[in-house]
Amino acid sequence: MxxxxxxxxxxxxxxxxxxxxxxxxxxxxxxIETYRLxxxxxxxxxxxxxxxxxxxxxxxxxxxxxxxxxRAGLLNIGAEGQLYMSAFAAAWCGxxxxxxPAVLLVPACMACAIGAGAMWAAIPGLLKARFGSHEVINTxxxxxxxxxxxxxxxxxxxxxxxxPIMETAAVGANASLPRVGDFIPGVPSRIPLNFAFVLAMVxxxxxxxxxxxxxxxxxxxATGANPFAAQYGGISTGRQIVIAMAISGGLAGGVGINExxxxxxxxxxxxxxxYGFTGIAVALLGRNHPxxxxxxxxxxxxxxxxxxxxxxxxxxxxxxxxxILQATIILFVAxxxxxxxxxxxxxxxx
Amino acid sequence: MIELREISKRFGxxxxxxxxxxxxxxxxxxxxxxxxxxxxxxxxxxxxxFYTADxxxxxxDGRPRRIASPADAIALGIGMVHQHFMLVETMxxxxxxxxxxxxxxxxxxxxxxxxARIRALSDEFRLAxxxxxxxxxxxxxxxxxxxxxxxxxxxxxxxxxxxxTAVLTPQEVDELFASLRGMRAQGKTIVIITHKLGEVLALxxxxxxxxxxxxxxxxxxxxxxxAALARRMVGREVLLRVxxxxxxxxxxxxxxxxxxxxxxxxALAVNDVSFVVRAGEIVGIAGVEGNGQTELIEAxxxxxxxxxxxxVVALRGTNITSLDARTRRELxxxxxxxxxxxxxLLLDFGLDENAILGVHYRPPITAHVGHVLxxxxxxxRRAADIIARFDVRPPDPHVPARSLSGGNQQKLxxxxxxxxxxxxxxxxxxxRGVDIGAIEFIHxxxxxxxxxxxxxxxxxxxxxxxxxxxxxxxxxxxxxxAGEVNPTKTTAEEIGLLMTRGAA
Numbered sequence: 001m002x003x004x005x006x007x008x009x010x011x012x013x014x015x016x017x018x019x020x021x022x023x024x025x026x027x028x029x030x031x032i033e034t035y036r037l038x039x040x041x042x043x044x045x046x047x048x049x050x051x052x053x054x055x056x057x058x059x060x061x062x063x064x065x066x067x068x069x070x071r072a073g074l075l076n077i078g079a080e081g082q083l084y085m086s087a088f089a090a091a092w093c094g095x096x097x098x099x100x101p102a103v104l105l106v107p108a109c110m111a112c113a114i115g116a117g118a119m120w121a122a123i124p125g126l127l128k129a130r131f132g133s134h135e136v137i138n139t140x141x142x143x144x145x146x147x148x149x150x151x152x153x154x155x156x157x158x159x160x161x162x163x164p165i166m167e168t169a170a171v172g173a174n175a176s177l178p179r180v181g182d183f184i185p186g187v188p189s190r191i192p193l194n195f196a197f198v199l200a201m202v203x204x205x206x207x208x209x210x211x212x213x214x215x216x217x218x219x220x221x222a223t224g225a226n227p228f229a230a231q232y233g234g235i236s237t238g239r240q241i242v243i244a245m246a247i248s249g250g251l252a253g254g255v256g257i258n259e260x261x262x263x264x265x266x267x268x269x270x271x272x273x274x275y276g277f278t279g280i281a282v283a284l285l286g287r288n289h290p291x292x293x294x295x296x297x298x299x300x301x302x303x304x305x306x307x308x309x310x311x312x313x314x315x316x317x318x319x320x321x322x323x324i325l326q327a328t329i330i331l332f333v334a335x336x337x338x339x340x341x342x343x344x345x346x347x348x349x350x
Numbered sequence: 351m352i353e354l355r356e357i358s359k360r361f362g363x364x365x366x367x368x369x370x371x372x373x374x375x376x377x378x379x380x381x382x383x384x385x386x387x388x389x390x391x392x393x394x395x396x397x398x399x400f401y402t403a404d405x406x407x408x409x410x411d412g413r414p415r416r417i418a419s420p421a422d423a424i425a426l427g428i429g430m431v432h433q434h435f436m437l438v439e440t441m442x443x444x445x446x447x448x449x450x451x452x453x454x455x456x457x458x459x460x461x462x463x464x465x466a467r468i469r470a471l472s473d474e475f476r477l478a479x480x481x482x483x484x485x486x487x488x489x490x491x492x493x494x495x496x497x498x499x500x501x502x503x504x505x506x507x508x509x510x511x512x513x514x515t516a517v518l519t520p521q522e523v524d525e526l527f528a529s530l531r532g533m534r535a536q537g538k539t540i541v542i543i544t545h546k547l548g549e550v551l552a553l554x555x556x557x558x559x560x561x562x563x564x565x566x567x568x569x570x571x572x573x574x575x576x577a578a579l580a581r582r583m584v585g586r587e588v589l590l591r592v593x594x595x596x597x598x599x600x601x602x603x604x605x606x607x608x609x610x611x612x613x614x615x616x617a618l619a620v621n622d623v624s625f626v627v628r629a630g631e632i633v634g635i636a637g638v639e640g641n642g643q644t645e646l647i648e649a650x651x652x653x654x655x656x657x658x659x660x661x662v663v664a665l666r667g668t669n670i671t672s673l674d675a676r677t678r679r680e681l682x683x684x685x686x687x688x689x690x691x692x693x694x695l696l697l698d699f700g701l702d703e704n705a706i707l708g709v710h711y712r713p714p715i716t717a718h719v720g721h722v723l724x725x726x727x728x729x730x731r732r733a734a735d736i737i738a739r740f741d742v743r744p745p746d747p748h749v750p751a752r753s754l755s756g757g758n759q760q761k762l763x764x765x766x767x768x769x770x771x772x773x774x775x776x777x778x779x780x781x782r783g784v785d786i787g788a789i790e791f792i793h794x795x796x797x798x799x800x801x802x803x804x805x806x807x808x809x810x811x812x813x814x815x816x817x818x819x820x821x822x823x824x825x826x827x828x829x830x831x832a833g834e835v836n837p838t839k840t841t842a843e844e845i846g847l848l849m850t851r852g853a854a
Contacts, residue, residue, distance in 0.1 A: 213723055213724055213726075214722050214723055214724060215710055215711045215715075215716050215721075215722060215723075215724060216722065218703070218706075218710050218711075218724060219710070219711070221699075222696055222699075222707065222710075225696045225697070225698050225699060226692070226695070226696050226697065228692050228693050229692070229693055229694060229695055229696050229707065230696075231653055231675065232651070232653060232675065232685065232687060232693045232694065232707075232708075233675075233707035233708040233710070234674070234675045234676030234677075234679050234708055234711075235676075236674075344362075
């Protein structure tokens with residue numbers, strides 16, 4: 001990572017907080033007090049930290065998903081649909097093979113989640129490689145199909161009769177990942193932070209190694225950087241497109257693991273708080289690098305968690321301030337050129 | 351007419367122009383020569399208002415003027431024709447020319463008036479262009495005339511031409527020069543930016559030579575010579591001719607039999623082409639760009655889908671027609687593509703990662719865990735090797751290829767492909783946009799590779815280049831081989847005729 005890769009996002013976040021402070025002050029609260037609430041509550045122990053990291057988990061997965069696709073020159077707008085498919089597949093596996101022992105059932109559910117996400121993403125990849133149809137259109141459309149398919153199977157095949165909520169029956173008791181309370185004494189078991197967060201960190205490491213230390217990653221990045229040169233170097237760009245989409249979808253599948261095995265233990269219709277779309281913002285802020293994605297996901301989770309406290313404990317400001325902050329961060333990241341001139345003058349950039 | 355006085359311009363740490371003074375007299379043709387990166391384009395872009403100088407002043411007709419934008423320049427009667435044309439291909443010639451200065455009222459465009467005015471201009475300056483033709487239907491030479499008309503339409507008295515002959519055939523160059531002389535006769539002033547010394551001598555009245563951002567010489571053209579200009583430009587003696595011994599051709603390395611390649615719109619871009627290249631010889635292919643050279647070399651490199659190809663390509667007797675690019679490379683085919691930025695380089699990757707493109711998937715680049723992981727030290731070593739042997743600057747394997755000058759990018763590509771010790775080297779436009787010093791270097795390397803027993807197929811739009819490098823010379827026209835000539839006995843005129851009219 002180069003200096004600029006840290007500098008631009010950091011300045012964008014700072015600038016966004018400054019703009020946010022203006023809004024807070026205009027509404028009539030103290031910016032300092034509001035930000036103290038926001039940050040403080042997100043890092044309180046154990047609830048703040050537990051929930052913040054729990055909320056960061058899906059964003060790490062989707063951020064990585066978008067970043068890997070982006071490195072191959074693809075815009076995966078379909079992480080949302082991929083994570084729905086993966087959550088449903090995990091729940092299906094957990095329900096269908098409920099009697100299996102945990103050593104078999106947990107890996108099986110994970111494989112289903114990752115496989116479903118990968119497959120769902122590989123379809124637009126294939127369409128692009130074979131027919132040149134644009135992945136943005138196809139991934140967006142497949143989001144709707146995924147949500148509708150999962151809803152249909154929940155409603156007509158996997159819902160417990162009499163259950164008023166749109167959700168499947170519970171998965172087998174063995175289809176469960178340990179929660180933070182199981183490891184650290186004194187942390188209540190209601191805090192849903194679970195082993196999937198560790199998986200998310202491992203995924204960051206794996207993505208880094210894959211992209212920058214293996215020949216596969218080289219071919220994937222070469223395809224994204226310049227497909228004509230990649231072909232010239234003997235790389236099958238069509239194959240790379242399909243592979244990159246599948247990896248991207250598999251990463252989005254991590255959300256299904258967190259949701260089903262770590263949190264609700266069932267498929268719950270409409271569970272995603274737009275994780276797939278927020279993942280685009282996370283990848284953008286994290287400069288499509290796993291380390292950046294990790295910290296960007298934490299930041300977005302802090303905003304999301306801290307917003308609750310801001311809502312409850314300030315007089316005027318509502319949690320919508322979080323939306324303003326998120327939006328201004330993205331604006332400033334996108335408007336990188338605004339900072340380039342001043343940075344050069346300060347000698348921070350060449 | 352125009353005078354630049356003590357103009358300086360810096361881009362970051364690079365001083366592009368260092369107290370540059372250039373004086374162009376009215377009614378003359380002035381050549382501005384220098385290697386790439388010498389600062390000649392920068393100086394002229396300052397004159398045209400693209401850049402503003404950090405210091406110094408510009409005088410037009412003896413009066414100091416502020417030229418902050420091209421609009422200011424146009425108002426002062428300065429026009430510029432860029433190396434890469436700025437035309438809207440789907441519009442007519444007339445529409446392109448009047449774009450931004452349309453005759454008629456605010457709501458109605460008077461296209462008849464536009465056409466009439468353009469017809470008058472093109473008659474006056476003998477630039478035969480039909481105002482109602484669509485730009486996409488025009489040849490490159492005609493498109494250039496449209497660019498000239500664009501400037502003349504805006505009443506330019508001074509025309510600046512940036513490398514105007516780079517894309518033209520010998521005949522088109524002659525026509526352009528005739529037009530430019532005609533304009534001079536009518537009182538126009540012309541500045542031509544070039545690094546081709548023959549053109550300077552043939553066309554210009556005065557010369558200004560630049561090197562490393564400074565003016566290093568001003569002279570009357572009649573008082574100088576090609577060798578003297580080259581010495582000024584490069585700062586040392588330069589061999590303008592390629593030194594080589596007669597070829598000692600060996601076995602047939604590449605055999606092409608009845609090769610046809612369909613291009614876009616399913617028309618045959620290469621039409622029933624047959625030839626051989628032997629080990630230890632350089633076979634040149636001359637031709638106007640767009641006559642099938644690109645498709646031919648890409649087909650030989652394995653970059654054209656099989657369903658667009660018919661005929662046979664054989665490497666040392668093995669039929670490779672249906673093999674992909676990777677397998678062909680493994681069999682000893684190396685390829686220096688005509689467009690290094692589009693085909694040859696990953697511009698955002700470092701020099702190190704560019705140095706391994708094509709061999710990135712196999713030992714010694716890969717190591718550990720079933721040859722999946724890349725060996726960072728090996729990559730670095732390979733890059734350092736190429737950088738050292740081919741004098742790539744800056745010699746830092748971690749800078750992105752994008753930050754290199756065109757000549758250094760080309761040396762990187764050439765180094766990468768030469769280091770493969772290929773059986774067959776496909777090389778296209780090896781010295782395009784490369785300065786004289788580097789051209790000499792690349793030519794020597796090509797001859798050395800030939801002498802080491804490599805078969806070389808050389809495609810170049812530079813007639814001088816193919817004539818001096820090739821041991822045998824084929825001329826391509828309309829996708830067919832129009833003829834073979836002996837490069838030591840032929841003349842530019844004979845090749846030029848084959849290039850434009852095909853076989854007699």
